[in-house]
Amino acid sequence: MNSPAIRVDTSSPVPPYEQIRAQLAALITTGRLLERERLPTVRQLAADLGLAAGTVARAYRELEAASLIHTRRGAGTRVAPLPSRAPDPDPTRLTELARRFVTHARTLGAEGDAVMTAVREALEELP
Template structure:
C-alpha cells in the first residue's frame, strides 16, 4: 500500500478493527486503492499502528467477507476487483456501521439532529 495511510484513534469509542476496516473499505470503493494493489501484512500493519496482530487480522477478515480484498498464500493481501453489478447490502453490517458512526458523533458532542443533517448532506453531495 503506497498511497494513503490508515490511522487509528485509540480514544475513539469505535473499536480499532472497525476503524481499520472502515478506512480501508472507503479507500477501496473510492478507488484510492486500486485493484491488485498489495496491502501490508497483518504483522506489518499491526506494528505500524501499534496494535495487536489479532486486531488487524479481524479487520482483514471482515474486508475479505465483504469481498473487498483477497489473501493468497505467497501473493499476500491485495485489493479485489469491485463487483460490477448491483451491490449486496448486508443489513447487519449497515446497522453496525450506523451505530459506530452515531456513537462517535455523539461522543464528539453532536446532537441527533446535527448527525441527521450531516448524513443527509453527505448523501446529497458524495
C-alpha cells in the same frame, strides 16, 4: 498501498479492528485503493499502527469475508475486484450502521443537525 494513511484512535469507543476495516473498506469502495493493489502485511500494518497483529488480522478477515480483499500465500493481500453492481443494501444492516454512526457522533457531542450535515457532506464527497 503507498498514499492513503490508516489512522486508529485508541480513545474511540470503536474497536481498533473496526476502525481499520471501515477505513480500508472506504478506500476500496471509493477507488482510492485500486483492484490488485497490494496491502501491507498484517505484521507491517500492525507495527505501523502500534497494534497487535491479531487486531489487524481480524480487520483483514472481515474485509476478506466481505470480498473486498483476498490473500494468497506468496502473493500477499490484495484488493479484490469489485462487483460491477453492488446489490441493494440490507435495510437492517443499513439501519444498524446508521445507529452506530449516530451513537459515535453523540459521544462527540454532536446534535441532530450536525449529524445530518456530516452525513450530507459524506454523501457528496463519495461517489
